[in-house]
Amino acid sequence: MEGRRITASPQPWCSRRVVAKKRKFSGSDGFVNSVKKIQRREISSKRDRSFSMSNAQERFRNILLQEEYDTHDPKGHSSMVLPFLKKRSKIIEIVAARDIVFALAQSGMCAAFCRETNQRICFLNVSPDEVIRSLFYNKNNDSLITVSVYASDNFSSLKCRTTRIEYIKRGKPDAGFPLFESESLKWPGFVEFDDVNGKVLTYSAHDSVYKVFDLRNYTMLYSISDKNVQEIKISPGIMLLIFTKNIGHVPLKILSIEDGTVLKSFKHLLHRNKKVDFIEQFNEKLLVKQENENLQILDVRNSDVIEVNRTEFMTPSAFIFLYENQLFLTFRNRTVAVWNFRGELVTSFEDHLLWHPDCNTNNIYITSDQDLIISYCKADSESEDTLSQANAGSINISNILTGKCLAKIKASNSNPDDNCSCSASCGGKICNSKKRAQASTVRSTVAEALEDITALFYDEERNEIYTGNRFGLVHVWSN
Numbered sequence: 001m002e003g004r005r006i007t008a009s010p011q012p013w014c015s016r017r018v019v020a021k022k023r024k025f026s027g028s029d030g031f032v033n034s035v036k037k038i039q040r041r042e043i044s045s046k047r048d049r050s051f052s053m054s055n056a057q058e059r060f061r062n063i064l065l066q067e068e069y070d071t072h073d074p075k076g077h078s079s080m081v082l083p084f085l086k087k088r089s090k091i092i093e094i095v096a097a098r099d100i101v102f103a104l105a106q107s108g109m110c111a112a113f114c115r116e117t118n119q120r121i122c123f124l125n126v127s128p129d130e131v132i133r134s135l136f137y138n139k140n141n142d143s144l145i146t147v148s149v150y151a152s153d154n155f156s157s158l159k160c161r162t163t164r165i166e167y168i169k170r171g172k173p174d175a176g177f178p179l180f181e182s183e184s185l186k187w188p189g190f191v192e193f194d195d196v197n198g199k200v201l202t203y204s205a206h207d208s209v210y211k212v213f214d215l216r217n218y219t220m221l222y223s224i225s226d227k228n229v230q231e232i233k234i235s236p237g238i239m240l241l242i243f244t245k246n247i248g249h250v251p252l253k254i255l256s257i258e259d260g261t262v263l264k265s266f267k268h269l270l271h272r273n274k275k276v277d278f279i280e281q282f283n284e285k286l287l288v289k290q291e292n293e294n295l296q297i298l299d300v301r302n303s304d305v306i307e308v309n310r311t312e313f314m315t316p317s318a319f320i321f322l323y324e325n326q327l328f329l330t331f332r333n334r335t336v337a338v339w340n341f342r343g344e345l346v347t348s349f350e351d352h353l354l355w356h357p358d359c360n361t362n363n364i365y366i367t368s369d370q371d372l373i374i375s376y377c378k379a380d381s382e383s384e385d386t387l388s389q390a391n392a393g394s395i396n397i398s399n400i401l402t403g404k405c406l407a408k409i410k411a412s413n414s415n416p417d418d419n420c421s422c423s424a425s426c427g428g429k430i431c432n433s434k435k436r437a438q439a440s441t442v443r444s445t446v447a448e449a450l451e452d453i454t455a456l457f458y459d460e461e462r463n464e465i466y467t468g469n470r471f472g473l474v475h476v477w478s479n
Contacts, residue, residue: 056372059463060397060407060479065449067118067476068442071103071111071468081128082151085109091468092362094457095144097137098165101466102144103455103474108132110146112168113474115462118441124163126174131155136193140216144168145179147191158185162218179218183211194234196323197257201232212260222260233281236323238263240281248272250279252286254300264300277315282328285341289315297343308343318361322370322400329373329400331361336373338400347403353378355393355453365458372406373398374465376453379410392450395465395477409465409477411447442475449475 072088089107096102100121104110108131110124124144125132129151136145143162149155163176184204185191192201193215200213210224210232224232224241233240234257243251249267256263270276271290280287286298295308316330322338327346330337334354338347355376356363363376379394394410455468465477 056397056399057406060409063407063409063465063477063479065442065444065446065475066464066478068444068449069101069103069111069113069118069120069474069476071105071109071472071474073111073120081125082131085125085131088472090452090470091455091472091474093135094455094466094468094474095135095137096457096459096462096464096466097139097144098142098169099462100165100168101457101474101476102135103466103468104132104135105472108148110135112173114169115464115476121168122171122173124168124173126161126176133158138162138193138215139195140198142166143176145193156186158189158191160191180213192234194257196236197234199234199257201234212257221258224255224260231279233279235281235283235321238281238283240279240286242279245270245276250276252279254281266300268298280319280321282321282341283323289313291315295343297341306341306343312345313339313343317358320361320364320366322366324370325401327400329366333357334378336375338403347401349373349398349403349405351377351380351405351408352396352398352403363453363456365456366400367458368460371400373400374456374458376456376467379412379450391452392447393453394450395453395456395467409450411445411450444473444475449473 071091085107087107089105091103092106093104094101099115101113101115102110102124103113108125110132112121112124113119114121124146127150130148131150132146132148134147136147138145141164143164145160145162148159148161149157150159160179161176162179163173167173167175180191180200180202183189183191183202184206185202186205189203189205194201195215198215199221200215200218202211202213203209204211208225208227208229210229212221212223213219214221226243228244229241230244231242233242237257239255239257241253241255243253249269251267252265253262254264255261268279268286268288271293274293275291277289277291278287284299284301286300288296288298292310294310295313297306297308298304314332316332318331320329322328327338327340330339331354334357336349336352336354337345340346352375354363355378365374366372367374374395374397377394377396379392392411394408396405397407398405449467449469452470453467454470457466458464459466463478466474467477468474
């Protein structure tokens with residue numbers, strides 16, 4: 001699997017990128033939605049598919065709304081804090097690590113909560129003028145990297161800081177240290193975290209230099225200085241350099257991610273005067289799509305090309321590459337589809353209409369085995385039997401290879417006062433208001449908690465789903 005990228009508009013990604021904003025930050029401006037974290041682990045063996053499906057159904061059976069955290073605490077902020085940081089705003093990113101849940105609000109305030117005590121540990125903003133843009137958990141050294149902008153810098157440059165999880169647990173978010181201080185990350189500069197290869201890519205716009213760092217110790221490995229490089233795409237073991245388009249072709253280079261050695265240089269022919277919708281690299285496969293043209297899947301080893309008719313494959317809003325399964329997901333018009341690299345549609349999902357029309361992949365999680373997709377979706381008609389439930393979506397857990405919906409967290413078959421959030425197999429019959437009373441921190445009903453979810457994360461170790469909404473609340477769903 002790949003990491004993720006944050007850009008000014010939804011587009012294909014192969015790792016996680018944070019881009020400096022060109023315009024001055026305003027308290028009322030919305031930050032760019034972050035793409036939901038996609039984690040990848042090495043898998044020694046694949047489980048039997050039927051066992052995997054039944055195991056997944058059991059894992060998500062009888063999931064309940066258990067806890068509620070609030071990131072908004074105006075009394076807890078210093079009077080020196082920027083005024084808009086004190087305002088309640090929606091959650092745009094959730095990351096969990098070592099029993100800590102990190103929730104980032106659109107305002108730029110980030111809070112850490114302990115799952116053992118269900119208490120807020122601290123806010124991660126260590127400076128009164130710090131606005132956190134994004135989070136990244138570095139499993140290589142068990143630390144959290146925050147990417148921020150500052151009022152003192154007119155919110156123009158990205159600044160990175162790493163803090164060990166153990167310090168955050170102690171309530172000492174200021175015990176970390178800055179990263180990449182030598183780099184000028186003003187717009188259109190960026191920093192990109194590649195969890196697959198264990199690398200960091202930075203781009204300093206003022207001198208058009210890309211640099212690759214080791215994610216384990218942050219040492220610089222090599223740099224790429226070429227003003228003709230228009231884009232860099234990262235895949236396992238390699239990088240694709242896309243150069244300025246020439247008449248009738250685009251120059252490309254494939255580099256080793258480890259040392260920057262050029263492995264292959266070639267040109268890909270293009271239709272003249274046609275916009276390039278995307279160029280994506282996946283191992284030895286190159287995906288190229290131009291406006292109103294067929295999708296081309298090029299094998300860079302032998303130059304073989306497979307074409308997929310433009311009526312069958314329309315330009316998606318985003319991709320997720322499934323490296324273990326040699327497949328890729330496409331997102332378009334609230335729907336998800338699975339393709340292989342022969343250009344064949346593998347899966348269309350049943351009962352899986354995404355809630356957000358703009359392909360907000362904040363609300364999507366792919367498990368490390370790459371067998372399940374957890375998404376915030378439109379609820380079925382059953383959930384719309386009351387006015388309070390009409391605005392509630394559902395959290396769907398589906399099998400990627402079959403498209404089958406294995407479980408669903410929804411508000412149907414429950415009264416507004418009940419804490420019912422069972423999977424579809426339960427139908428809400430085992431939940432009642434007594435269970436709600438046991439969770440004293442939960443003030444929202446299930447229907448309210450399922451309204452306008454703006455961020456979603458699944459903790460695979462704890463088997464818990466965390467969701468954030470437009471009110472700055474974080475809800476914990478667990479069995």
